Amino acid sequence: MQFNNFSSQTEEHSERNAQGMTVVLFGATGDLAKRKLFPALYNLYVENKMPKAFSVIGLGRTPYTDDVFQTKVEQSLRTYSRGNVEDEGLQPFLNSFRYCTFDATEITSYKKLNELIGQRERELAIPENRLFYLSVAPSLIDVITSNLNTSGIIQTSGWKRLIVEKPFGSDLASARDLNEKLRTAFHEDEIYRIDHYLGKPMVQNLETLILVNPVLDSLFNHKLIANVQITASETVGVETRAPYYDKAGAIRDMVQNHMLQLVMMTALHLPKKAQPEEIRTKKVEIMEALRPIHEENLQTDLIRAQYDKGEIFGIDVPAYREEPGVPNSSMNDTYIAARLFIDNEFWKGIPFYIRTGKRLDKKSTRIVFEFKERPTLMEDYHPEGLAPNLLILEISPNESISLQVNMKDPSTNRFQPSTITFTTNSSNQPEAYELLLHDAMLGNATFFANWKEVELSWQWIQPLLEAFEENRLPLVSYAAGSTGPKEAKQLLAKDHVNWW
Ligand code: BG6
Numbered sequence: 001m002q003f004n005n006f007s008s009q010t011e012e013h014s015e016r017n018a019q020g021m022t023v024v025l026f027g028a029t030g031d032l033a034k035r036k037l038f039p040a041l042y043n044l045y046v047e048n049k050m051p052k053a054f055s056v057i058g059l060g061r062t063p064y065t066d067d068v069f070q071t072k073v074e075q076s077l078r079t080y081s082r083g084n085v086e087d088e089g090l091q092p093f094l095n096s097f098r099y100c101t102f103d104a105t106e107i108t109s110y111k112k113l114n115e116l117i118g119q120r121e122r123e124l125a126i127p128e129n130r131l132f133y134l135s136v137a138p139s140l141i142d143v144i145t146s147n148l149n150t151s152g153i154i155q156t157s158g159w160k161r162l163i164v165e166k167p168f169g170s171d172l173a174s175a176r177d178l179n180e181k182l183r184t185a186f187h188e189d190e191i192y193r194i195d196h197y198l199g200k201p202m203v204q205n206l207e208t209l210i211l212v213n214p215v216l217d218s219l220f221n222h223k224l225i226a227n228v229q230i231t232a233s234e235t236v237g238v239e240t241r242a243p244y245y246d247k248a249g250a251i252r253d254m255v256q257n258h259m260l261q262l263v264m265m266t267a268l269h270l271p272k273k274a275q276p277e278e279i280r281t282k283k284v285e286i287m288e289a290l291r292p293i294h295e296e297n298l299q300t301d302l303i304r305a306q307y308d309k310g311e312i313f314g315i316d317v318p319a320y321r322e323e324p325g326v327p328n329s330s331m332n333d334t335y336i337a338a339r340l341f342i343d344n345e346f347w348k349g350i351p352f353y354i355r356t357g358k359r360l361d362k363k364s365t366r367i368v369f370e371f372k373e374r375p376t377l378m379e380d381y382h383p384e385g386l387a388p389n390l391l392i393l394e395i396s397p398n399e400s401i402s403l404q405v406n407m408k409d410p411s412t413n414r415f416q417p418s419t420i421t422f423t424t425n426s427s428n429q430p431e432a433y434e435l436l437l438h439d440a441m442l443g444n445a446t447f448f449a450n451w452k453e454v455e456l457s458w459q460w461i462q463p464l465l466e467a468f469e470e471n472r473l474p475l476v477s478y479a480a481g482s483t484g485p486k487e488a489k490q491l492l493a494k495d496h497v498n499w500w
Contacts, residue, residue, distance in 0.1 A: 159190075206393070249333040
């Protein structure tokens with residue numbers, strides 16, 4: 001990809017630019033900063049979406065000089081940036097970065113940070129707009145927010161915003177507790193709870209896509225839709241994250257946040273371009289209408305599973321319980337499938353089937369709408385080979401929209417399903433973190449999870465966590481590299497449906 005010419009950056013500044021600001025990055029030596037956040041800032045910069053002057057202050061326990069930190073940032077861009085890193089313009093970008101050795105539990109660290117922020121604001125003549133990005137262990141979140149408050153760093157003459165990474169709590173009570181603590185220092189509209197699935201371009205464009213395509217809009221008809229299927233399958237296993245993942249499981253790691261956000265975004269059906277507030281209200285209404293999975297439906301509507309050993313891309317991989325750091329008696333779920341119902345007027349009676357898991361046969365996140373068959377064809381007309389019409393929205397790793405229709409094969413005179421696929425031409429899409437960081441800089445919280453959504457998601461999940469804890473739902477298994485447990489197929493087979 002060709003990035004814009006840096007020399008024209010000043011002239012090209014537009015309303016898309018945020019105001020001058022400081023980004024304070026807690027966890028600047030961590031993996032997320034290296035893989036996602038530095039490249040995101042860089043790509044916003046080369047696309048002229050950063051303010052003319054900005055300051056980035058990285059915080060971490062490891063002592064670095066500014067020079068060493070800037071070299072680390074540069075290495076991360078060269079390794080992980082989605083576009084080429086041109087030498088031109090790179091140095092001014094790196095010059096915006098400073099490093100502060102930091103102990104989150106020590107108030108003296110905050111004093112030092114406050115001075116550095118102020119000094120850079122004066123040097124760069126930027127307003128006291130401060131964006132705090134917390135990419136730290138969950139146990140540090142409330143310590144940091146409370147110290148930010150007492151140290152005076154957030155008493156600014158400009159705006160202040162807080163971006164918080166997941167996990168946002170580990171159950172309903174801890175999420176509520178965390179939220180109360182954050183609220184002592186930040187207002188709800190200053191808190192940006194990041195869910196990177198909401199930053200995926202297809203998810204962000206879902207609403208507009210349907211609005212601008214009357215053909216797609218007409219398919220959004222409850223009389224036509226038979227069911228909706230949302231899949232987020234991964235080939236990776238637990239990797240090096242056992243200490244976190246073995247406590248979280250797929251239910252907390254994926255379902256409580258990403259999957260339920262996808263359900264909300266899919267079920268939104270807005271008659272016209274909506275304001276951020278309307279979207280949030282509608283999402284909350286969907287969560288309120290999401291039918292709880294009661295005890296009597298646990299066995300019929302929910303599958304929890306764990307991967308066994310198997311083969312992925314021709315390579316033998318171990319069972320979850322043999323992964324480094326995982327106890328060999330672990331009862332943790334690495335796969336969840338569920339049948340959901342949204343009890344509102346539009347979605348009444350239309351099942352949403354969701355599934356997510358690690359160590360599956362392929363990496364794919366997609367939403368599939370399956371349409372009902374025509375109730376009656378001609379009386380004596382029984383064509384062979386018909387399959388349901390499908391609308392498939394592929395979210396990642398590639399974006400596309402496909403429509404499955406029935407075509408007649410003239411040589412056999414039988415029908416067979418055929419798929420028309422539309423893809424975007426862009427081979428270099430912005431990354432989720434880029435879009436979300438930009439939104440947060442502009443103060444647009446549409447694609448962040450607000451508290452009510454998060455609370456309702458935990459509320460919906462909570463009885464399931466308790467059922468898992470008490471082993472009221474069997475933990476089944478699936479071979480690594482497979483499409484998931486047979487029980488997940490049976491879950492749909494009862495409704496005479498297949499996973500797509
Ligand atoms: C993260 C989870 O939030 O999302 C990971 O913690 C998971 O376990 C990841 O692998 C999946 O994200 P993506 O964008 O690769 O589908």
